[in-house]
Amino acid sequence: MKQKLVIIGNGMAPGRMLEHLFDAAPDAYEVTMFNAEPRVNYNRLMLSPVLSGEKTYEDIITHDDAWYEGHGVRLHKSARISWIDRAAKTVTAETGMIAAYDKLVIATGSDPFIIPLPGKDLDGVLTYRDLDDVERMLAAARAGGNAVVIGGGLLGLEAAAGLREQGMDVTVLHLMPTLMERQLDPAAGYLLEKAFTDRGIQVLTQANTREILGEAGKVTGIKLEDGSTIDAAIVVMAVGIRPSAALAREAGLQVNRGILVGDDLRTSDPDIFALGECVEHRGQVYGLVAPLYEMAVALADNLAGGASEYTGSVTATKLKVTGIDLYSAGDFSEADGRQEIVLRDATAGIYKRLVLKDDRIVGAVLFGETADGPWFFDLLKKQADISEMRDTLIFGQAYQGGAPLDPMAAVAALPDDAEICGCNGICKAKITGMIAERGLTTLEAVRAHTKASSSCGTCTGLVEQLMAFALGDAYNPAAVQPLCGCTDLGHDDVRRLIKAKSLKSIPAVMQELQWTTSCGCAKCRPALNYYLVCDWPEDYADDYQSRFINERVHANIQKDGTYSVVPRMWGGVTSSAELRAIADVVDKFGIPTVKVTGGQRIDMLGIRKEDLPAVWADLGQVGFVSGQAYAKGLRTVKTCVGTDWCRFGTQDSTGLGVRIEKFMWGSWTPAKVKMAVSGCPRNCAEATCKDVGVVCVDSGFEIHFAGAAGLDIKGTEVLGLTRTEDEALEHIVALVQMYREQGRYLERIYKWAKRIGYDEVRRQIMDDAKKRRTYFDRFVLSQKFAQIDPWSERVSGKDKHEFQPMATLALEAAQ
Amino acid sequence: MNAMTENWVLIGSIQDIPRRGARCVKSAGKTIAIFRTVDDHVFALEDSCPHRSGPLSQGIVHDGCVTCPLHNWVISLETGEAQGADQGRTMAFPVKLEGESILLSLDAKPETQGA
Numbered sequence: 001m002k003q004k005l006v007i008i009g010n011g012m013a014p015g016r017m018l019e020h021l022f023d024a025a026p027d028a029y030e031v032t033m034f035n036a037e038p039r040v041n042y043n044r045l046m047l048s049p050v051l052s053g054e055k056t057y058e059d060i061i062t063h064d065d066a067w068y069e070g071h072g073v074r075l076h077k078s079a080r081i082s083w084i085d086r087a088a089k090t091v092t093a094e095t096g097m098i099a100a101y102d103k104l105v106i107a108t109g110s111d112p113f114i115i116p117l118p119g120k121d122l123d124g125v126l127t128y129r130d131l132d133d134v135e136r137m138l139a140a141a142r143a144g145g146n147a148v149v150i151g152g153g154l155l156g157l158e159a160a161a162g163l164r165e166q167g168m169d170v171t172v173l174h175l176m177p178t179l180m181e182r183q184l185d186p187a188a189g190y191l192l193e194k195a196f197t198d199r200g201i202q203v204l205t206q207a208n209t210r211e212i213l214g215e216a217g218k219v220t221g222i223k224l225e226d227g228s229t230i231d232a233a234i235v236v237m238a239v240g241i242r243p244s245a246a247l248a249r250e251a252g253l254q255v256n257r258g259i260l261v262g263d264d265l266r267t268s269d270p271d272i273f274a275l276g277e278c279v280e281h282r283g284q285v286y287g288l289v290a291p292l293y294e295m296a297v298a299l300a301d302n303l304a305g306g307a308s309e310y311t312g313s314v315t316a317t318k319l320k321v322t323g324i325d326l327y328s329a330g331d332f333s334e335a336d337g338r339q340e341i342v343l344r345d346a347t348a349g350i351y352k353r354l355v356l357k358d359d360r361i362v363g364a365v366l367f368g369e370t371a372d373g374p375w376f377f378d379l380l381k382k383q384a385d386i387s388e389m390r391d392t393l394i395f396g397q398a399y400q401g402g403a404p405l406d407p408m409a410a411v412a413a414l415p416d417d418a419e420i421c422g423c424n425g426i427c428k429a430k431i432t433g434m435i436a437e438r439g440l441t442t443l444e445a446v447r448a449h450t451k452a453s454s455s456c457g458t459c460t461g462l463v464e465q466l467m468a469f470a471l472g473d474a475y476n477p478a479a480v481q482p483l484c485g486c487t488d489l490g491h492d493d494v495r496r497l498i499k500a501k502s503l504k505s506i507p508a509v510m511q512e513l514q515w516t517t518s519c520g521c522a523k524c525r526p527a528l529n530y531y532l533v534c535d536w537p538e539d540y541a542d543d544y545q546s547r548f549i550n551e552r553v554h555a556n557i558q559k560d561g562t563y564s565v566v567p568r569m570w571g572g573v574t575s576s577a578e579l580r581a582i583a584d585v586v587d588k589f590g591i592p593t594v595k596v597t598g599g600q601r602i603d604m605l606g607i608r609k610e611d612l613p614a615v616w617a618d619l620g621q622v623g624f625v626s627g628q629a630y631a632k633g634l635r636t637v638k639t640c641v642g643t644d645w646c647r648f649g650t651q652d653s654t655g656l657g658v659r660i661e662k663f664m665w666g667s668w669t670p671a672k673v674k675m676a677v678s679g680c681p682r683n684c685a686e687a688t689c690k691d692v693g694v695v696c697v698d699s700g701f702e703i704h705f706a707g708a709a710g711l712d713i714k715g716t717e718v719l720g721l722t723r724t725e726d727e728a729l730e731h732i733v734a735l736v737q738m739y740r741e742q743g744r745y746l747e748r749i750y751k752w753a754k755r756i757g758y759d760e761v762r763r764q765i766m767d768d769a770k771k772r773r774t775y776f777d778r779f780v781l782s783q784k785f786a787q788i789d790p791w792s793e794r795v796s797g798k799d800k801h802e803f804q805p806m807a808t809l810a811l812e813a814a815q
Numbered sequence: 816m817n818a819m820t821e822n823w824v825l826i827g828s829i830q831d832i833p834r835r836g837a838r839c840v841k842s843a844g845k846t847i848a849i850f851r852t853v854d855d856h857v858f859a860l861e862d863s864c865p866h867r868s869g870p871l872s873q874g875i876v877h878d879g880c881v882t883c884p885l886h887n888w889v890i891s892l893e894t895g896e897a898q899g900a901d902q903g904r905t906m907a908f909p910v911k912l913e914g915e916s917i918l919l920s921l922d923a924k925p926e927t928q929g930a
Contacts, residue, residue, distance in 0.1 A: 545834065545835040548884065549873040549874065805841045806832070806838035809826070
């Protein structure tokens with residue numbers, strides 16, 4: 001019979017431990033987990049990017065519900081354990097649930113330290129430990145105003161930067177003379193302070209808080225020891241953490257600062273283990289991720305019957321604030337027998353300091369340029385003798401051996417056991433080995449198989465170089481393909497930063513994201529214009545000069561410089577009046593070609609630009625609007641005649657098609673979107689090769705997506721079945737909005753969906769009703785600003801200059 | 816800038832052209848595109864891409880160049896020359912600003928003729 005393994009806590013340490021355990025002994029235990037938080041295991045290192053808006057909760061999930069299910073883990077969410085009965089070998093949750101164990105793992109993590117100040121219990125006094133804290137801060141940031149962060153350490157500074165990104169006025173209070181004094185020497189601390197001040201964050205050092213002020217139970221500000229006050233809508237306390245060991249103490253386990261464990265991670269009870277921030281090992285408690293992961297490896301092995309020992313960790317620190325590069329490792333206090341090497345470039349904001357003892361690195365601080373951090377850290381951990389390269393050591397790895405090496409050579413020169421990913425303790429050989437063994441070719445695959453670069457992500461560049469080194473030309477770093485020659489950033493980064501930094505104009509994007517050209521190019525400008533239209537529908541003024549000519553003049557340019565015009569025929573349905581109007585326009589303007597399109601409409605080709613407004617005016621008389629046949633936006637919704645006429649029809653496919661088109665016309669999308677609705681599985685409207693298609697069946701509406709019938713030919717994927725027409729519309733709209741928000745400019749739905757995974761689309765649109773509804777609502781909001789017929793606007797005189805020559809010169813002026 | 820061309824014709828005001836945009840001037844069967852850059856410099860090119868005669872006036876204007884709407888050739892506004900790997904040249908005309916008035920000379924810049 002399987003043994004019962006119960007785990008208290010569901011943070012990063014036990015999650016990682018289980019991964020190793022399932023690798024080594026998948027069937028050894030029946031696992032039950034209790035999580036005080038109401039959610040699955042997520043990457044706490046990434047809370048700061050969530051706070052700053054650069055990532056969402058979904059982005060930082062490590063194990064989704066399917067993972068627990070797949071491994072037979074029973075996960076109880078929102079279930080805090082209140083009692084361990086060691087005699088009966090059971091744990092009891094606050095919910096009253098009791099679980100028996102053969103082996104118990106305590107992974108309760110740590111609690112934020114709350115300074116016992118007057119006013120600490122006021123509403124608006126927050127800590128920074130989990131997602132609930134982040135959500136509270138985001139809610140406060142939406143209301144705006146001032147924020148005070150108490151504590152100028154790693155967490156406090158990340159919180160301050162995040163709140164600033166969210167638009168709050170932030171003051172950091174720090175008790176000591178310089179920031180992060182435990183990880184940084186005073187010079188680096190000063191540079192860091194300056195970097196924060198430059199971002200508009202006020203930093204007060206040697207600031208001692210006397211009390212937190214409030215009114216009616218709510219925070220209004222703080223008062224310092226010197227009597228001065230600062231207004232604040234929220235106060236974030238980030239002054240440190242301490243092991244959460246109360247439960248273990250009550251159970252009679254040996255506890256000092258944390259739960260005492262030996263090298264086998266066993267507590268004073270042989271059937272109870274502990275790992276993570278709650279433990280004290282050889283007198284050390286840890287608050288960084290790398291030691292927890294090293295503990296996880298040892299504990300998993302012990303639970304699987306091995307005899308691994310954990311012997312402690314040397315730690316390195318990185319600040320995760322976009323745009324501020326800071327790395328520190330080891331010990332750098334001054335002491336006898338220590339020497340130091342310092343490199344300082346104040347103008348460039350670079351500071352590097354190495355502390356040496358007996359020709360070995362014992363500490364490293366890097367500010368402004370941190371690429372060599374892992375290399376120094378590697379030398380430090382190995383206690384390598386550096387006397388041979390002492391003269392050039394501070395310049396980093398690339399300068400060892402005389403001439404500067406290219407980055408590829410530097411990666412090639414790394415020894416197999418050099419650590420690449422500090423968070424996860426992944427060395428070079430593990431990555432290159434996995435690449436060869438599993439034939440990995442993408443960064444995502446390397447992340448999935450090795451975990452390298454999957455936590456804080458700062459080693460991504462190194463991992464990519466390693467992939468390029470291992471794979472040669474076979475490595476195509478599509479994930480980092482720059483948007484165009486004006487920037488190094490890829491589409492996804494640009495989209496993320498537009499949101500995160502609230503960039504609301506093309507000049508703002510180019511300025512903030514450091515475009516290398518003054519005015520962009522024909523590739524990036526239309527892309528940026530789309531991203532801004534999509535992300536800020538209420539605020540952004542469409543930049544017509546950044547649109548391709550077709551979208552600027554609302555017609556399709558032809559090879560001879562004339563234009564074609566396609567009016568909307570809703571669902572492909574027309575009438576004698578419409579056809580008569582088209583015939584009259586064709587005669588009146590001498591339009592040379594009239595053609596029926598593949599999307600069930602009529603195209604008039606060869607119209608002179610000057611005639612466009614007059615053509616539109618005549619078409620508008622019978623109610624025609626632009627068919628947007630030129631747009632990266634909704635084109636046509638093809639239909640068959642459905643139950644109105646067809647003896648096989650199961651639903652009103654024409655009616656649904658018209659309804660979808662009337663609901664969605666005018667919306668801009670990353671690339672064109674073509675749809676179709678077929679009334680039965682005979683599929684006369686060819687819905688199964690469209691971007692989005694509906695095949696009606698007796699029981700409802702089968703929604704399809706991600707088809708293609710152009711450069712590529714691809715049948716659609718099934719999204720799912722909805723029962724009613726209303727539901728079908730909601731699902732389709734939500735799907736398109738998801739694509740609008742995530743797609744890269746000019747990327748059709750089928751490419752986007754393949755990139756992010758069909759199942760992910762189904763999960764968000766079919767399974768998550770709340771998410772679907774928010775997508776739907778955002779689409780509806782943006783339509784308020786998009787559903788304006790561009791033709792009638794121009795008939796009324798808008799953009800007149802577009803359609804008329806500036807001047808016509810008399811003959812005598814010609815040469 | 817160019818001593819040979821002194822036959823200036825007033826064609827309109829700089830305000831007639833949107834920034835990063837263009838307007839056309841028609842003259843004796845020829846169309847000339849007048850461009851206005853983001854920093855209010857004005858240029859004139861024959862409205863015909865050296866590649867397949869696409870109307871350059873309809874392209875996207877960026878950093879002293881225009882991208883042809885037909886096949887994305889990038890043409891220098893100053894010289895009419897195709898940029899990057901493409902080869903070809905379109906006629907460029909002298910143009911100058913007097914206050915807000917735009918003056919055009921219909922004698923093509925000599926170095927761009929006969930392209």
